[in-house]
Amino acid sequence: MERLTAHYLVETPLPPEEAAATIAGEQSSGTFVAVPGETAGLKARFAARVESIAPLETVSVPSIPTGRAHASAHRRARVAVSWPLENFGFNLPALVSTLQGNLYELAQCSGLKLLDIDVPASFAAHFRGPRFGIDGSRALAGVADRPLIGTIIKPSIGLSPAQTAGMVAGLAGAGIDFIKDDELMADPPHSPFDERVDAVMRVINAHADRAGRKPMYAFNISDEFDAMRRHYDKIVSAGGACAMISLNSVGLAAAKKVCDLGALAIHGHRNGWGMLNRHPLLGIEFPAYQKLWRLAGVDQLHVNGIANKFWEPDDSVVRSIASCLAPLHNLPRVLPVVSSGQWGGQAPETWRRTRTVDLLYLAGGGIQAHPDGPAAGVRSLQTWWRAAAEGLTFAQAVAHYPELAKSVEKFGQKK
Structure with a gap:
């Protein structure tokens, strides 16, 4: 045995x-x-x-x-x-x-x-693992050779479906690859799930008809399982590509059941991670954690980010990214989701430490609080990552791409 x-x-x-x-x-x-x-x-x-x-x-x-x-x-x-x-x-x-x-x-x-x-x-071999993983997520977003650039709808709560859809329209027009609900936004009275899906997907489908490219939107379906299944089916019927699950809230069995459905990419949010990992002599390290969720079939998994807004050291983030990209027998790799206080200026150091563009790079305020608006924030992140992949340092990137100075003025001092 x-x-x-x-x-x-x-x-x-x-x-x-x-x-x-x-x-x-x-x-x-x-x-x-x-x-x-x-x-x-x-x-x-x-x-x-x-x-x-x-x-x-x-x-x-x-x-x-x-x-x-x-x-x-x-x-x-x-x-x-x-x-x-x-x-x-x-x-x-x-x-x-x-x-x-x-x-x-x-x-x-x-x-x-x-x-x-x-x-x-x-x-x-008994488990299918991620149905989409890195390659499938890239195919859904239409992105081949750079990180997927994404954002989180902010404010986290309080926006109506129509307000959310209005923000999505601007972000889609700016060329963003990925948008997600915040983990705090599930099915609240001020933004019922079905209404939010209808409003957002009308905008995304209309954009796809015009531009020939559909950004992914990860709707948060975290709930009791029957509700999760209803919400999953709603996304599919509306033409969506992705569902988000708060993994530590719903548990392995419910998450695997959703992953096994196979029609949507599953964006795994690890909120509550500090409770499991923050103490150096208690809990679980990310290499073990991601293997459990990869076996369950999660396609995208949060790893925090370089110079993040939380407690996690950069070395830990780098190890987490590497573990998502490491082989696990026959199972596809899971897409690392870089987030938490990110803006374009962390791209050069992220590239230097990881040497990979197989990332979903999320910036909430780093896009939406850009001085020239969210559309400029999307373009700024794309340019920062172009500079990073070209091997430019932070200073060299700003010198070579002067338009990046605006993001440095806004976010640089905070880091």
Whole structure:
């Protein structure tokens, strides 16, 4: 039987070998005391196995409380644990329960973070993965050799369907590739979902008739599943191409069910990510996180951005982008969505650090608050990325493309 391996960062007041054995036992056949039926044969077939332990530093203060008396030393280590695939089958929620489950409750650990997952080819082959991914998203947006440039409708809430459609008309006319609802905008009384879809798609379809190109609009369908399905079908019938899901709000099972429908590209928003990742010794790292959602079939996934408005360091953002673009057996790659306080000026550094244009580059205020209006904001981002892909530094880009000075005056000092 093939095995799936998870990699953890562990902090423990115990010898790391003892903590690792506790992790393996808690998440497979073990409990705190021997029980009838827990035979040697059963353990040999189903027990988790500690594959490796790499000791790291020792600290004097625990990262998180253990509920036990404070020890004078807490040892850190990288620990790899494997499970036979038959423990959870091809069941993503059961897999997550296995990989994380009660682990964060263990008093034997004063810190624990899931870093990555090694998925066997036979397991990945059971899942279709992203229906559209990078190539399909490019085809839908009609963009071949540069990042997709997108924006978020702002204000986040308060606009009527007609007001939203008016903004979309201006952005479509400026040549934008992608527009999305904010995660706070779902199906509120001031902008009912069906009315918003009708108003927005009238504008987008009319633009496509004139220009021969249809920007993608990601309507936020996050809701209870029956409502999500109705909203999904509404987008399809209106000629839309994309639906957005707040992944951490709806969960793996609901998201996979939507992805399996296969008619729309699925834009995965990770709002709530800080709750899962911000503590250095608790939660999950993005390489493991994106594999779960890629298996579920999400096509586009948020990764934050260089010099973002949140807490996440640039190195973490760069690793996240790389993990989306890395192979995962037969599954298509997921399109990294760069966002959070972005404007064109971050493009040169984003290119320098990642060397890729396989990105969906979102700027809300960075487009809509441009001094010359949203249309100029779209053109500005396109020019910044042209300069970045040409290898120009920030200063060289402004010198070579003088029109970029306006965006620097508006946004540069904020960064």
